[in-house]
Amino acid sequence: MSAQDLLKSLRDNTPLVHCITNYVAMNIAANVVLAAGASPAMVHAPEETADFTPICGALTINIGTLSTPWVESMVASARTAREKNVPWVLDPVAHFISDYRKDAAQKLMALRPTILRGNASEILAMAGETGAGKGADSGDSVGAAQAAATSLAQEYGSVVAITGPVDFVTDGAQSANVAGGSDIMPKVTALGCSQTALMGAYAACGPAFDAALATLAHFKVAGAKAAQHARGPGSFQMHFLDALYATTPDELTGVIRA
Amino acid sequence: MSAQDLLKSLRDNTPLVHCITNYVAMNIAANVVLAAGASPAMVHAPEETADFTPICGALTINIGTLSTPWVESMVASARTAREKNVPWVLDPVAHFISDYRKDAAQKLMALRPTILRGNASEILAMAGETGAGKGADSGDSVGAAQAAATSLAQEYGSVVAITGPVDFVTDGAQSANVAGGSDIMPKVTALGCSQTALMGAYAACGPAFDAALATLAHFKVAGAKAAQHARGPGSFQMHFLDALYATTPDELTGVIRA
């Protein structure tokens, strides 16, 4: 399914996306999903997930800020998503910085996310390799993590997306790249986390591999537009939301390369 | 008390507003209250509420993101507010999406909020009717929920405000509408939640029915102004905060219709 058709479908159907994300990202992630055209719902109570996850178009889980009850809620929601065939996206933020976080990421990965999205350091660490990441920012190049992404995709049956200056997506058999965006994007906090939330919205509209690509394309196109008007990370964030909102389906064509 | 006089009083007295709100809304709600001219305080520890609620001009409770300790804190704070005659506002965000959330909303409603604020789907569900809401966005028209609002107002002794393209406020006897704003407001997350926080600030300055109307008027006026300059939801949010700050008391006159 083409990125154009996916964006049209997203705006026609405004899928409800169940997001369990970190405290830093909650507001901007909701704004990104709304600006793109879907409907975010930040819900984390373990008492709610059995009722709520099944009525959503997708679930997205980001482990940026963790605590015991949240990890329980993430695991329960991911399980519900699998049982009810709700596509779900995992964003294992900086999972290599502590044993606690590593365990949480492993538990979630074992539930075979529909899509795994991370930066190069996160994807390398998920495949058991040692990268140069120290916090939430990547210390490794996208290229260095491509083999790890492919083997993760094959082992878990997940689509794996590595984000960076040029994004890489694989389902273990086929792969593609997405280019564009702006150097300033890593200077705005939680844009990657917000992308995970939006990837859920796209995954609610079509096949996972195509949905991952369309999300990345939407970000790259909007990022490039925003950069034309931005004078720093503050104005970039504002223009980026405006650009996500204004991007037309046809604009997504040029940035994806199989 | 007129909306003009209420805004003057709000800016002269900068009432302290105790806000227990969701993680998505916390930052923008605080910015909305500050921009309008009052003083927000996001405090949720159950250990603090007995000390803190009584020294505030108002309490506002929004159930957007719930967990067991937060529900306890909400209930304790609402109880304290009632005992100490501190006006309080309830925002039962999407309370129909799970039994857990429904129970929390019912417990709080039983404590008879000074003002109940919600979208049409939320007000319908609070009155036991079935609406078309699926997440935080309304699936029903304001008009369809007016009878429900009136009967809730009569049953609980609360002022009830339904927000939408044209807002409706009732205390069970009298009612009024507020028109204006902008289509783009629902594309910015948590503006409704932020309005609840601001409604607390106004409720600290005068009678509940008038305070609800003044809040809605302030939002409609600022929203219309922001829309003149916005190029999408990102710039709308920025211009909206600027407009809340710049709005003069006299500008509130034109948008309220009894």
Added chain:
Amino acid sequence: MSAQDLLKSLRDNTPLVHCITNYVAMNIAANVVLAAGASPAMVHAPEETADFTPICGALTINIGTLSTPWVESMVASARTAREKNVPWVLDPVAHFISDYRKDAAQKLMALRPTILRGNASEILAMAGETGAGKGADSGDSVGAAQAAATSLAQEYGSVVAITGPVDFVTDGAQSANVAGGSDIMPKVTALGCSQTALMGAYAACGPAFDAALATLAHFKVAGAKAAQHARGPGSFQMHFLDALYATTPDELTGVIRA
């Protein structure tokens, strides 16, 4: 170490800053640290701190929104920071509004923060004096709290920074002021909290007294620049992030007075 050299070092080394801050501040604090040139990490799980705090350049703790597990995490992280010689900054937001908050602030203060940063009301209350603060906004002048700051610095061996229209910094022996900024800064929520996070980044690059001054200077310079373009608190926040990003080391010279 001069403010210029500190900002150069911060941008060259992009120190990782472990931030335990309140829900209102998380996003803007991360954006402030990123825009200035360092790398924020919002991590609060008690299970992570022993692994994470020691690999960071600094720790910052802000008590704006508290709960029992967070207080435990703050205390454990501050202890780890002291043991591992990681500089740490304490921001005792409105610690006088409840006994619970007062106890938390006292426990943390007893762990002798490298830098204590607060507004005048917070510093007065920390020294056991009664101020006019009611919420997160100061009700007292910076001048009225200078003696309290000096005696706290001497008692705890901390650098103490009082922020306000003209900031004051002391290590108990020497002191300095920082002037500039804009009247509109208190109308944007959590800028003070964000400054605490940035102060951690500077403290990772040089001596605490110099780091506190450089942080305050960076804020005053960026604030004054942003005010030139802002039309209210919404646009101020955007321009402020852009200005933090664009500020050059040489611009920090003019605003510090010994």
